[in-house]
């Protein structure tokens with residue numbers, strides 16, 4: 750009995766709350782991808798008007814295509830954009846570092862399923878409780894609308910960072 754309880758406890762602590770609990774789901778049915786921080790870095794970014802530090806990561810399919818310069822990205826590609834409030838480093842104020850978590854957003858490629866929005870499914874989860882954004886599935890109009898100017902780059906703003 751004790752052994753079973755210990756195993757359960759160990760499993761819970763390994764899987765973490767986000768996996769053990771129900772995954773938050775956006776109004777269009779896209780569930781959060783809990784492993785987005787384990788994906789590969791595409792680029793960092795900084796949004797001046799909001800004072801947010803972001804990183805954009807991608808799953809294997811997305812990053813392989815971006816590295817090969819393949820566009821549009823193939824089905825199965827997923828990109829995440831994670832944002833934190835920018836804060837001065839307490840021990841070195843000239844340095845800016847990520848403070849409180851703001852939100853995580855996803856773009857999921859499925860050319861057929863998301864044909865109306867350039868082949869991309871959008872989702873946003875806000876704050877530490879990862880609250881799904883949007884009253885109904887219509888929220889994607891806001892996302893897609895702002896990504897339209899980069900339609901010729903498969904609706905992606907971010908370009909993969911250059912390294913030697």
Ligand code: HEC
Nearest residue numbers: 794803828830854855856871872873891892895905906907
């Ligand atoms: C007001 C304009 C605007 C809106 C609205 C918007 N985005 Fe973006 N998005 C951007 C810009 C600009 C970037 C480039 C990176 C950055 O801002 O840090 C970006 C980047 C992204 C990225 C990384 C891939 C890329 O294109 O660079 C994802 C994922 C993303 N947005 C998801 C969403 C989702 C989901 C929504 C809606 C809930 C949304 N966006 C709404 C402007 C917008």
